[in-house]
Amino acid sequence: MNPKYTIFLVLLFFYIPFNAQINLSEKATISVVTCGPGSELYSTFGHSAFRVFDPINKLDKIYNYGTFNFNAPNFYLNFAKGKLTYQLSTSRYGLFLQIYNYEKRWVKTQELNLNKEQVQATYNFLENNAKPSNKDYQYDFFYNNCSTKIEEVIKSILKDSVAFNNNHISTHKTHRDLIADYTQKQKWGKFGIDLALGSVIDKEVSKDDYKFLPDYIFYAFENATITTNNGTQPLVNETKTVLNPKENEVLKPFSFITTPLFAIACISLIILFLSYKNFKNNSRSKWLDFSLFFITGIIGIAVLLLWFATDHTATYKNLNFLWAFAPNLIVAFYLLKSKLPKWMYYYNVGLIGLIAVMLLVWIFKIQVFNTAMLPLLVALLVRYLFLTNYLKTKF
Incomplete structure (x- = not known):
């Protein structure tokens, strides 16, 4: 032991x-x-x-x-x-x-x-x-x-x-700011906290x-x-x-390659590369779309459960659901089909709108998201734009 x-x-x-x-x-x-x-x-x-x-x-x-x-x-x-x-x-x-x-x-x-x-x-x-x-x-x-x-x-x-x-x-901070002061070398822990806790911790505290x-x-x-x-x-x-x-x-130095920003940036580059390749070839990677929608849907359900199904006071009003959209979990299985329904075009337009709203929420500090999310948001936005364009050409 x-x-x-x-x-x-x-x-x-x-x-x-x-x-x-x-x-x-x-x-x-x-x-x-x-x-x-x-x-x-x-x-x-x-x-x-x-x-x-x-x-x-x-x-x-x-x-x-x-x-x-x-x-x-x-x-x-x-x-x-x-x-x-x-x-x-x-x-x-x-x-x-x-x-x-x-x-x-x-x-x-x-x-x-x-x-x-x-x-x-x-x-x-x-x-x-x-x-x-x-x-x-x-x-x-x-x-x-x-x-x-x-x-x-x-x-x-x-x-x-x-x-x-x-x-x-003498400072004026939010609960999220105070948490950030203590998690500078806990990058994955801070990422998880920012994902799980809602906008209620982004108000200036007494x-x-x-x-x-x-x-x-x-x-x-x-x-x-x-x-x-x-x-x-x-x-x-x-x-x-x-x-x-x-x-x-006590606090050992961390390597950038072990941080969530590096990991998510690598994943985002793969999404961007495959989206570009699909665009050039006028094709669609079904497994990529399924994976993106399935994973974001699962995360979205977890966010909503923490918000509505628990007594955690800090998980209320978690606007991460704007990018981790729970219905994606169901939509993911439609994306395995070769021929997609017409409503899928409007659904992707809606997803683009949600990401735009999320960026405004972030800019105005209604909820502050983890900086590691930036490359993923760019990748999701590009993929949704590709899907709307792809679907538009099919109808």
Whole structure:
């Protein structure tokens, strides 16, 4: 077994409550733990958690809102439908660090400026939240995840005594922009995200909405304040870098020939070449037309299912259906025939119109598509133009 997964399984084994709830000492502290990105897509956005440390009671515990149970009933079906049940789990801090050290990901802690009562209240809240009856919550990538939970918990405990100042955020970005910041070396992952997520993530977000990303929760706490008996003070008492590996050990350089842009450009060139050859010979490659229509139809159905048949909030209003047109799946089988029906001409004119609309949608940033789509759109447009011309000469 791969040592990486052995360590992961060991860590999961310890993701269970192992301390009865206790009265913490004066030395006890609460910290926000922020972890850097990993090399896999699921870890590229980083991670956030709480740490409760009490040297007197020998307590050093992580509270992690970013776990889920593979063995839950209908897990994969519910995952596909967007009914994502995550849970708060616990582990020993040392074991938590081991896996991040193995994956060469940086880890920072922010010890919070809390009095004894506030530390105890936070610990009690987390312990209660980690009970089997309370630990589950409905996950949402943008609005309810391991990162957003950190601020939510602190606000629920400290209430009006804590204030989060977002003035350190000076940019104006969409959710898609923020995702792009973290997926620069995850080209295929970013391509899949842009294909699956709809125009709802192309609206400029509020400063609070940045906080689905652990880095922004980190900076939010760095700039937050708390009202104490001594007046208004920084919420973070001390920030420490616990692990600090070299960045190039985590994010390996990528080769252009492995990117979706290169792969799709190659496919598009083949489509363009065959279309030119068909035009010169006044012929039609049935297998090419079938493949194009069948594949775009399949993708179109997947896009529509994510939009209408799931609870994923980010897959709504996905205008990728303009090029991945679901009815193409049925039309593909007509294209295997030598003699095509007359309506096929008007159908292809319609497909050309849909691509024109998609380009306008892109230009006006109603939905921003992946740049790797450009060569494919050109190839599809040329092929549809060829088919309309070919069909026009046959009637």
